[in-house]
Amino acid sequence: SQQGEEDPQALSIQEGENATMNCSYKTSINNLQWYRQNSGRGLVHLILIRSNERENHSGRLRVTLDTSKKSSSLLITASRAADTASYFCATGRFANNDMRFGAGTRLTVKP
């Protein structure tokens, strides 16, 4: 079964606005990662947060993790049309660090 579930399923914003996507998961994890997938392409790693961290940043990306609520959020600031893509969270469990993905959030950034 999939480990994470993203919310919302789809998000449409104007260029320059911020986009927030959420991920909930079920079991204890070692780390949580976010990936981007442009239409018809492979997935690209964006950012990682470990289970003992609460927040991490990379450029315009900010990820938070709340292990008590088993949830994470990805914030993309000052969005661009090029950010239009599907975004997936993936969780790795302590036992074997298998990486399991959610169903994704489809982000559309309108110019």
Place this chain on the structure above:
Amino acid sequence: EAGVAQSPRYKIIEKRQSVAFWCNPISGHATLYWYQQILGQGPKLLIQFQNNGVVDDSQLPKDRFSAERLKGVDSTLKIQPAKLEDSAVYLCASSSDPGANVLTFGAGSRLTVL
């Protein structure tokens, strides 16, 4: 550094036929994953290898799917016989760090079963 190589990029077969996909991970990456991504869904983990040993194959439909990584480098995923619901993109990913497991994905192999 060369990326994760997959072939073929596209394959069309009829149901009950067999098909094989090949993946060559980034050099030195010990961990290799196969995922199945059905249109509109997230990637589903099929099997995870650490070197040439299987770490997790709990979601692999073993009655029709098989995978091997004989020398701990490249890997083959086979489907026999194929069903209509196997139509999907098969993604291969590799990782060098078992602690964090940041994945590098290949472009995928798109399978259409008629």
